[in-house]
Amino acid sequence: MIPYLHFTPGDTLFFKEWVPKSSGAVGGACVGLFVLAILQRCISAMRGVMDQHWKQRSDALVAARFVRMRDSMSADKESEQDASLTAQSSLPRAPRPTMPPFIWSHELARGGMQILQSFFGYALMLAVMSFNAAFIISILLGLGVGEVLFGRFAHGMAHE
Template structure:
């Protein structure tokens, strides 16, 4: 690395909390350097943090719904497991509907529509977390404060929905 590029890099990146404008946010082209651009970036980060909390609450609600739906489908026999072809296997015995204690599952069944959607929502949730983390790693104090405020407001608005029990 040449001394000129090392000097430019140290001038761009500050390794301490600061309020000075001019840091890149996520992309090299997103470079808020005026007070209006900084305000816009902070508002955008608050909205991303709010969306992250909403998505977390929505995901928990959907997981509860999917759990109830899987229980209903398995109770109706729609998701009943097929027996093995082997006659002397003890596990090949079909579960009778008169003995519900034998029908308990420890792991919910794989339902394609539920699991693909659950995986997609988790991927978006992880992406939002990484976006917020990268914004914090700029050490721009206005970004950090905006993210903390957005997460706090989002928790106030949506937090009660994200703690549901099956």
């Protein structure tokens, strides 16, 4: 491994057997890294879309639970509680932050997507650590193209 930025072939890519030595092999590796970088951005976008979907589903579950709780209370108790609440405080209530419910299917899918996104991210990092400029340029271009294609779906994502 050459410890500085270079374009020379012969760098190991991920495994001992994957050593592109010809210019065609380096070009093929660059295409593969380009696609891998696009996939990394695609997975990030899928996480953004799925997070929105899971939030809508959990909000619906919480709302349904609240409706069931409210319906189970008698109308008399509800009116008594409302009267006592207005008598206790005339200050407006600050909304309390709610934690989304733990739903196994959502959490397992979220964990699986995190594993997959981390795998692609670490694979790209290992390729960059070869200091091969062709690999680095391919990865940067792939991340840019992936962001152009999928970035609008991943808005608001804090975990990149």
